[in-house]
Amino acid sequence: MKTNLYIVNEIKPLDITVKVTDAQLMFNELTYTHFPVIKDKIYLGCISETDIRCFETNKSLQSYQYALEGFFVRKNSNWLDILEAFAQNNSNIMPVLDDNNQYLGFCELGDIMNLFNETPFLSEPGNILIVEKGILDYSFSEIAQIVESNNAKVLGLFISNMENDVAQITMKISDSDINNIVQTFRRYSYNIVSKHHEDSFLTNLKERSQYLEKYLNI
Numbered sequence: 335m336k337t338n339l340y341i342v343n344e345i346k347p348l349d350i351t352v353k354v355t356d357a358q359l360m361f362n363e364l365t366y367t368h369f370p371v372i373k374d375k376i377y378l379g380c381i382s383e384t385d386i387r388c389f390e391t392n393k394s395l396q397s398y399q400y401a402l403e404g405f406f407v408r409k410n411s412n413w414l415d416i417l418e419a420f421a422q423n424n425s426n427i428m429p430v431l432d433d434n435n436q437y438l439g440f441c442e443l444g445d446i447m448n449l450f451n452e453t454p455f456l457s458e459p460g461n462i463l464i465v466e467k468g469i470l471d472y473s474f475s476e477i478a479q480i481v482e483s484n485n486a487k488v489l490g491l492f493i494s495n496m497e498n499d500v501a502q503i504t505m506k507i508s509d510s511d512i513n514n515i516v517q518t519f520r521r522y523s524y525n526i527v528s529k530h531h532e533d534s535f536l537t538n539l540k541e542r543s544q545y546l547e548k549y550l551n552i
Contacts, residue, residue, distance in 0.1 A: 337416060338409050340446065341430050343439030347372045348381065348395060355391035357381065368425045370440060371395055371402055377429060377437040379404040406431050409438055413449045416441060454506075455490030461512045462504065464494065464528040465519050469501045472524070477503060480518050486510035502527060 347370035348357055360369065361383045368380035379402030381395060389398050406429040407416050419428055426443040450456065465477075474491065481488050491505035507515065512530055519526060 337411065337413050337441065337446070337449070338430075340441050341409070341439040342442060347377075347437060349373070350378060350395050350399065352395055353391070354386065354389045354393055354395065354398070357386050357395060358391065361386060366427050368403065368427055370427075370429045370437065372437055375437065377406065377431060377435065378402050380425065380427075380429060405429070407441070408433065413446055416446050417450065420446065453490065458489050458506075458508070460489050460506045460508050461510070461530075462506055462528060463512070463515065463530075464502060464504045464526075466500050466502050466525040466527055467523065469496065469499050472501055472503065476522065477505065480522060481505070481507055481515060484510060484515045484518060486515060
């Protein structure tokens, strides 16, 4: 996926000499959390909307250069790296620099998220399965082997949570007999986090529980 196709350069960055009041007006017109600031065509960093509201309006951005946040990505960064940069900096725009540190423009969070929507993980039909296992005990190769041994394919997977030495793995699996896959994961000591109507184990457990409750109430 060519992320450089999504670089926005029609909107000019703020110059460091711009008055705070003008920068505030710019934020009023746009919906960005941050905006790039340059000096002599050199990228200095981003000013946040939260900060700009606290500055004295009669001063220039030069007086508040210390508040600039220096995050950016390269023009050849892949979309996952860009998405990670968005998450780490709590921004909905990401400045893009070339290999010589020249400012090229910025990417918008919505455009990069749309790239994610085009991946098979979201666009292809399938089942979402979430499992848990000890951090030292799970492996992606084992997970793929479990899925493929049940005549299914992994469309995507990632670590969705990691807490108390337990890793939670979210995966999307091509349309298949999800019940057999779930039971195989249990045999390999994975805890099943997601709920599935086809899960015969839970169905049988519920039926036995209801039978026991009925028996105890006799």
